[in-house]
Amino acid sequence: MGRRVGLEVSLACAEAVGLCNADVVAAYPITPQTHIVEHLSEMVADGRLDAEFVPVESEHSAMSCCVGSSAAGARTFTSTSSQGLALMHEILFIAASLRMPIVMATANRSLSGPISIWNDHSDIMAERDIGWIQTFAENGQEVVDLTMHAFKVAEDKRVCLPVAVNLDGFILTHVIEPIEMPDQEEVDAYLPPFEPSQSLDPAKPISMGIVGMPEIYTEAKKANMVALEESYEVIKEHWDGLAKQFGRTYKPIESYRTDDAEVLFVTMGSLGETVMTAVDQMRDDGIKVGQVRIRLWRPFPLDDFMEAIAGAKTLIVIDRALCPGIPAGPVATELRGMMYAKGAKQYVANFVCGLGGRDVTRSQFVEMVQEAQKAAANGEEMTCRMVGVKE
């Protein structure tokens, strides 16, 4: 059995990568991801983790190195944040299109400018279409579990895709939490040694990353699209396996107090836990409010989402990033597009909050419910409001 320990979430993430026996870690330090790779570097230096730690000169090199090591058949991990993720941008697409089962912890942080090291989701929202599987954690335990799950899914021969595990910068990375750290035997039982589906092998030469002329590019992209869509069942299957092995349950879309709820919050990441306390408070006051949490962001579990919101009249979609030039945040823009294509009737209120480390309090969520209910009742146009802007 594992041990319940008090551990900084970044260190827990690194320890989880160690328990998963990563072969190669290639990373460049960037706040607030630093402790994750710093700790992995120590683990390798101390001989606790038999891995190659490659201290690259940039994130562009980090992801390039990961593609190379994954192509060679090594279990590969990296971690980054914000500007670092942005610098990886072009290689992120390549990792997915080459079907490299790389796992990356993304310590979500705002993008410059102004320069900000603090938390929001603008980094990962700029990378929605990279073709990676993307999950979101709300606390340290989930970071550990989702990291193990990420390797399991990525390396599954039915998937062969990179996975990004998102954890909020500082709010998770720098906080000490009680975490059940599993034993090596338990992790080994869940995650067998990596057997690459395809690797660079002189005995069976292949070329990776070749030119795709117009006659083949569309077919290559179709194959990638289908691979990502079909990863959904495997993602669920390995969450079920994780529940059996470790006793903790995860779903693509998770619901909280949604029974008879008229208003539903839609959240991603750690802010969801604050929303849960707000929901509890409002339920005590007799307000029929609940919460839907997007655990799996890519591939988006649309059917699960539609089922989760079926009984509600109004949604409050929380965005932690902006879509400049579009009258909604990225999550609301996508959800409205997908929902209404499915014939949904719900009113979708959209609030952008918690940008660049701005705190969002429980009372602000209560106000959002009042505002959304009023707007919905008055049949107001669905807009997007930036919360807490000092006028």
Add this chain to the structure above:
Amino acid sequence: MADEGMTPWKDLALGCAGTEPGSSRRFNTGDWRSRRYPVTDRETCIKCGLCWIICPDMAYSPDPKDEGYYTWDGYYCKGCGICIEECPKDAISWKEEKEEDKYGPACGA
């Protein structure tokens, strides 16, 4: 059929990997050439081999029949003209290309 020779998406190797070594040899880059192609005047040529060395598409190769000279392969020549630009004796010049001699008189394809 417009899609003749195309590969169905389900038949592609994982990650669109190339599973057949040297398959790029079949790639007809000569198709990109338009209107003109380089011709070497062997009276002027000093057999330095610079055209062979600098050609980005390996369209030149040693002439097996006439040692020291180089043959030109229109299957690969994109018509960039670097050989013409670099030839130290100006022995290579453009010749207008007609559709019927698309692959040139010395085409080895």
